[in-house]
Amino acid sequence: MNGSERRQKTVEIDIRKDLFGANENAAALNTEIFKKHGIIAIDIMGSVGTGKTQLIEALCDRLREKYRILMLAGDLATTIDADRVASHGVDTVQINTGTACHLDARMVKVALQKVDLADYQVVFIENVGNLICPAGYSLGVDKKIVVVSVTEGPYMVRKHPLTIKHADIIIINKIDLVNALEFDIDALEADIREVDAKMPVLRVSSKTGEGIDKLIEVLHL
Amino acid sequence: MNGSERRQKTVEIDIRKDLFGANENAAALNTEIFKKHGIIAIDIMGSVGTGKTQLIEALCDRLREKYRILMLAGDLATTIDADRVASHGVDTVQINTGTACHLDARMVKVALQKVDLADYQVVFIENVGNLICPAGYSLGVDKKIVVVSVTEGPYMVRKHPLTIKHADIIIINKIDLVNALEFDIDALEADIREVDAKMPVLRVSSKTGEGIDKLIEVLHL
Numbered sequence: 001m002n003g004s005e006r007r008q009k010t011v012e013i014d015i016r017k018d019l020f021g022a023n024e025n026a027a028a029l030n031t032e033i034f035k036k037h038g039i040i041a042i043d044i045m046g047s048v049g050t051g052k053t054q055l056i057e058a059l060c061d062r063l064r065e066k067y068r069i070l071m072l073a074g075d076l077a078t079t080i081d082a083d084r085v086a087s088h089g090v091d092t093v094q095i096n097t098g099t100a101c102h103l104d105a106r107m108v109k110v111a112l113q114k115v116d117l118a119d120y121q122v123v124f125i126e127n128v129g130n131l132i133c134p135a136g137y138s139l140g141v142d143k144k145i146v147v148v149s150v151t152e153g154p155y156m157v158r159k160h161p162l163t164i165k166h167a168d169i170i171i172i173n174k175i176d177l178v179n180a181l182e183f184d185i186d187a188l189e190a191d192i193r194e195v196d197a198k199m200p201v202l203r204v205s206s207k208t209g210e211g212i213d214k215l216i217e218v219l220h221l
Numbered sequence: 222m223n224g225s226e227r228r229q230k231t232v233e234i235d236i237r238k239d240l241f242g243a244n245e246n247a248a249a250l251n252t253e254i255f256k257k258h259g260i261i262a263i264d265i266m267g268s269v270g271t272g273k274t275q276l277i278e279a280l281c282d283r284l285r286e287k288y289r290i291l292m293l294a295g296d297l298a299t300t301i302d303a304d305r306v307a308s309h310g311v312d313t314v315q316i317n318t319g320t321a322c323h324l325d326a327r328m329v330k331v332a333l334q335k336v337d338l339a340d341y342q343v344v345f346i347e348n349v350g351n352l353i354c355p356a357g358y359s360l361g362v363d364k365k366i367v368v369v370s371v372t373e374g375p376y377m378v379r380k381h382p383l384t385i386k387h388a389d390i391i392i393i394n395k396i397d398l399v400n401a402l403e404f405d406i407d408a409l410e411a412d413i414r415e416v417d418a419k420m421p422v423l424r425v426s427s428k429t430g431e432g433i434d435k436l437i438e439v440l441h442l
Contacts, residue, residue, distance in 0.1 A: 048268055049374035101353040101354045129353075131269055132354075133351075151402075158301065177401075181401070
């Protein structure tokens with residue numbers, strides 16, 4: 001009997017897990033700490049290779065004369081991202097998570113204890129490169145940016161509705177590659193609107209700088 | 222005081238977690254089940270948008286006359302991937318993980334109970350689109366393929382050494398886009414060799430079919 005002689009089966013099963021929980025208290029403490037120091041904190045989430053670091057670099061280049069900026073870099077094992085941002089003259093704290101697939105509020109709290117927060121006005125937190133897990137863990141920030149990229153194929157929004165819903169702003173990054181990849185960016189934006197009709201969606205190229213000024217405006221920075 | 226007047230700080234902290242553990246028993250049971258039925262099982266891991274589904278489609282098109290194939294599709298919420306593979310005339314079981322960022326051995330065990338395993342010779346398991354978490358959970362398979370893509374930027378191998386080390390075969394996918402993205406594929410392969418000098422690395426385009434026959438050879442299928 002070979003594959004083509006048989007009646008085809010399609011079975012669906014469902015397995016749920018709750019990843020949310022005890023993190024919320026630590027997040028609330030972080031919010032208090034940021035508030036006390038008049039700091040605007042922004043969590044930047046997205047899959048690996050979507051250009052989160054390049055986005056932070058572009059933001060720092062435009063904002064570092066206006067604000068004292070700190071970057072917290074979440075990464076499994078390397079300091080690649082923090083080093084890149086540090087090369088723009090911005091202070092950084094590297095949080096190596098080992099095998100943990102996201103930052104949580106306690107990791108951020110520990111990182112904030114390593115610096116004098118009176119020194120800063122804006123904190124950018126680059127989360128671990130992962131579209132799924134970071135969305136389950138509030139860090140206590142003012143704004144959550146989710147970076148998606150035209151290099152990720154057409155389904156990533158439809159596959160991650162919770163991450164999209166959880167965001168305050170969605171960046172569609174690497175729009176300079178739309179033609180080379182024959183990517184349907186309108187369809188992607190429609191998928192986002194399907195999840196949340198009022199979500200601010202910005203088309204950005206962190207490489208060319210397109211859309212960065214608009215993002216700064218939307219962030220009220 | 223603005224950013225440029227201050228001495229720059231770079232701090233590093235380390236937070237470790239153990240995600241491995243009780244999963245191993247269930248994985249060993251799955252291995253027994255596969256063995257008993259003479260099934261070759263292959264776990265396909267990789268970030269979202271790296272082309273895991275298209276790779277399985279290409280493999281199924283070449284192998285479905287030779288083998289009775291089952292595909293287990295891990296996804297947070299949708300049946301997009303399973304539907305795509307099912308359209309190639311292959312049986313599928315959809316495992317929706319809700320918010321869980323990876324398949325574990327128990328999920329696979331539950332999925333295997335939904336079908337008559339006497340019907341199959343090859344099982345492809347498409348893991349949840351995530352480069353980090355799936356590597357921590359053995360499923361009890363014969364081979365673990367990690368799919369990386371030239372669309373993911375230059376750092377993904379250096380940022381995920383554990384995932385690379387954990388693999389039996391690495392696929393560098395979407396090589397048809399190398400020129401459009403000005404991607405240095407030799408540097409990426411060198412990063413893989415740095416982690417494991419003997420790792421089989423295959424350059425593939427699931428879209429054009431380049432490299433798929435070689436992969437079938439390496440899998441002894």
